[in-house]
Amino acid sequence: MVRATGKSAAVYERLKADIESLRLRPGAKLSEVQLGEELGASRTPVREAIRRLAGEGLVDFVPGEVARVATISLGGVRALFEFRMLLEPEAAASVTRAGAADERVLVPFRELLTRLEEFDATFSTLDTAEQTRSYQEFYDISESFDQAVIAACRNPYLARTIRDLRGQTARLRRISHSGPRRMLTSLEEHRAMLRAIVQGDAPAAEAAGRHHLAQTQNALIESLTSQDLTTGAEFQVDIAG
Known part of the structure; x- marks a missing residue:
């Protein structure tokens, strides 16, 4: 579970670590609902974390579509x-x-x-x-x-x-x-x-x-x-x- 304070930052750090360690594989879907359930977070901090990771080139994110871990x-x-x-x-x-x-x-x-x-x-x-x-x-x-x-x-x-x-x-x-x-x-x-x-x-x-x-x-x-x-x-x- 992610702590209630700094939830967006915590979700970001967790997802980034999972991507960098390849626990989340290139091309893997990033469902906001599923990730929220796994991390104990609402969709808003999950979406913010995904957008931040997209800015770093680690996630392919198109609004209205399913985000994915960036392929290599x-x-x-x-x-x-x-x-x-x-x-x-x-x-x-x-x-x-x-x-x-x-x-x-x-x-x-x-x-x-x-x-x-x-x-x-x-x-x-x-x-x-x-x-x-x-x-x-x-x-x-x-x-x-x-x-x-x-x-x-x-x-x-x-x-x-x-x-x-x-x-x-x-x-x-x-x-x-x-x-x-x-x-x-x-x-x-x-x-x-x-x-x-x-x-x-x-x-x-x-x-x-x-x-x-x-x-x-x-x-x-x-x-x-x-x-x-x-x-x-x-x-x-x-x-x-």
Whole structure:
């Protein structure tokens, strides 16, 4: 049940989390009546939450029609990553330069590098089932890295634009890290980015960020194509464009 106070915000947070985690699959119908019953909310806060999510590109909403979780197109993925490659490597370089001028900027990145090293050491000792269950910890580390870059970026327009894309990138991360092989290569990519930032090497941080995005895009397209073939209509993937 959603609390009576701040109901619209609570419904929004719940739906956004369900979309990002893929509990609500691309193409899934969003019935205001059904969601209201499940969340203990009237139709008004549910409708407001859906409209807000539509503004972020996570929901396809047409007044008078049934809203749906936004589908994922390969053309859309390519366009998103083309845009991200213009933004995020530069943000990583900006943070690195800021850290070289002020050691305090580097504190969260040093902590994340330590967390990543500890996770890597533990992950290799787990069996397959335990490794799968530990994915969430890596998601948390990679999300913390992205948030640390946003927080430390000295260009507020750049930081805000990257932040506004977080809803789109969060659910794609779940798809791209669909197996241990990709997760481990992503771990190495994050290690390279963190080390470059901590060592004050802005060109290396920028290059590592660009490499990570390129590899993530490739893994994502491969995963989307595979899931489209194996799960049929349940996971709607628009391959146009």
